[in-house]
Amino acid sequence: MRAGPGPAKFVGDTAAVFVREILLFLRDPFSLVFSLLQPLIFLALFAPLLRGAVATGGAGAAGMGTGGTGTLQWFVPGVIVMISLFGTSMTGSGLLYELMTGSYExxxxxxxxxxxxxxGRSLKEFAPLFIQGLLIAVFCVPFGFRFYPVHLLVGLVLLGVFGIGLGALSYALGLACKGREWLFWSVQQTLLFPLLILSGIMLPLETGPEWMRLVSRFNPLTYIVDAERTLLGGTLGSTAVLWGAVAAGLIAVVGLVVGIRTTRTTI
Structure with a gap:
């Protein structure tokens, strides 16, 4: 029985789209495996280089709220955020493929x-994020990473909210770049790397110049990274977590508003 007009129909349609997208994701499990290769390479090759910068009790580690729990405790949350950033910001490319093949029409x-x-498409982004983040955390446990299940769950939910918003923005960009795939990748890459570097995902911003630290305060991803490091460091009640939740919520709201408006007015 089809839901009637109004909120009930919207919820039913959203659930139908969500299920469709999840089934497509489950039919291609290798995409999940291959998407984990890059963060694992970063962990294997990049984390050892950070030992001097974020060693236990170092200025960089203390500044990021890890409580001196070591390099992995500092770097793993950044890698999980990086998975979210790369994965959800590229979802618009899938929409571009659907536009080219006519399946979106x-x-x-x-x-x-x-x-x-x-x-529905945006909500789907939470599922791979949850699986990837959990696998990365579990993988690092034998190497000294302290695993806090409840804290990780909260952190993944926060990233899921962020991913929904960023995925919606990516879909909106894909619709706006219909027929110009090069434009999508140009905009995506131009915005992605400054956001990544100016959030302190890979290196402590405390060691950078003053202008970089100032600009990072206007980067919402900075607060999400700080929140993830605080949570995965074993702390729940912190202003860093609160600010991270606010930043993720704002990105989700802005992304959905922009995405819905673009979807209604495009094609």
Missing amino acids: RVLATPLDRSAILV
Whole structure:
């Protein structure tokens, strides 16, 4: 029985799109495996170089709220955030492929609410994020990473909210760049790396110049990274976690608003 118009139909359509996207994801499990290769390479090759910068009790580690728990405790949260950043910012490329093949137009021909299409697709981003983040954390336990299950769950939920917003923005960019795939990648790459570097994901910002530390305060990803390091360091009640949740929530709201508006007015 089809849901009637209004909120019930929107929820039903969103669930239908979400299930469709999850099934497509489950049919290609190798994409999950290959997406883990890059962060594992970063952990294997980059983390040892950080021992001097974020050694226990060092200025960089203390500044990032790890409580002096070591290099992995500082670096693993950044890698998990990096998975979220890379994965969700590229989701618009999949939409571009659907636009080129005509499959997206077939979805639009259904009675699905256009807003539900965007929201359902965005919600799907939480599933791979959760699996990847959990696998990375578990993988690092034998190497000295302290595993706090509840804290990790909270951190992954926070990243899921962030991923929903960023995924929606990526879909909006994909729609805006219809027929110009080069433009999507140009914009995505131009924005991605400054956000990554100016958030302190890979290196402590405390050792950088003053202008870089100042600019990082206007980067919402900085607060999300700080929140993840605080959570995975074993602390729940902290202002860093609160600010991270606020930043993730703002990105989700802005992403969904922009994405829904673009979906309704494009094609």
